[in-house]
Amino acid sequence: MMERANLLAIGDESGASAVEFALVAPVLLMAMMGLFDLGYNVYTATLLEGAIQKAARDSTIEGSVSKTSTLDGRVTDMVRNIAPQAQLTFKRTAYASFSDVGKPEDFTDVNNDGMCDAGEPFEDANGNGVWDADQGKAGSGGARDAVLYEVKVTYPRPFPVTAIFGMSADYAMTSRTVLRNQPYNVSEKTVKVLNCP
Template sequence: MSVAALIRRSSDQRGTAITEFGLIAPVFLLLMLGALDLAHTLYMQGVLQGVVQKAARDSTLESGQEEATQLAINQKIEDQVKRLAANAEVRISRRNFYSYTKAAQAVAEPYNDNNGNGKCDDGEPFQDNNANGVRDADGGSEGQGGTQAAVVMIVDVQYPRFFPLDKMIGLPGKVHLSAKTVLTNQPYGQKPGEPVSVVRNCP
């Protein structure tokens, strides 16, 4: 083979673009899917926070104490979340405290761990500071509470990823989001006095 033929062969670039595209395309596709997944997650978080804020404000009205009203509010939250993620699982919880200060502190009610198992059980005594009959890890009570109670509303959402990034780069198969807000029930009546702490026993 002549020198001229070797030079022509070495300068032949046919097929180079396809080879380069084959190497770059998977990486580019993965980056694009990751960006879309992140954008959707951020959008979902923003929508969820807005929905929770609106629902919490509705709950603080006097009518928000009624179970039927709370169920309707919960359904609105779930419906709005599922418009963006049809397979989403939605968990809604409300915890009420005597004041904002107690809600912010979220101090567990103390107990005597006589058997050393790290749980309040087997008749061990505890200080029932909110007088609701059970030991609370955050010092609050379940539900919406009464007039002027500080209410912590938390909505947890999880749904399958839209793109199989869990299989591609090992991310979890489900997206987990959470939104939280604290509001005070409207003063539709006289605020009760602060509960008197009593000693009770765990079951």
């Protein structure tokens, strides 16, 4: 009888599933929370993209300069519907054309060192009196200007499982779009040629 009890105890597998589940559950839960975090971030990015496209289109029409805070407020409301603690920063930079976006102001490199040195002439595209590595002018620009509209969003991750891997508890993303203002008036473009300081 004792031998039979020992044989049953050795072959008894009741409770094995519970032990296996206990080993697999943490990994499964972390993977699921990682997928939820990824899905949340992708959904928020998609929502932001749509919101800034709409705001950017509305910014291209005449009289929109006085409505920038309203347009930015719409984007903020859309994002905060999904990420209530999101912090948003907005930036508009105007360029004469699409090809000028992010480009430095043109200059004559007299000494061929690749830098705008003192005394070398440059075109002051943004009118601030100094050579800039980005020729854009802050703001919504004028008629026919290409405007780069950037929105940076930062919000706490809903599933901070990424902290295990040393990642930040906050998620940050930047969304950009470039659209040309409508020709609602004659653009006043004057480019001065100055010398580098």
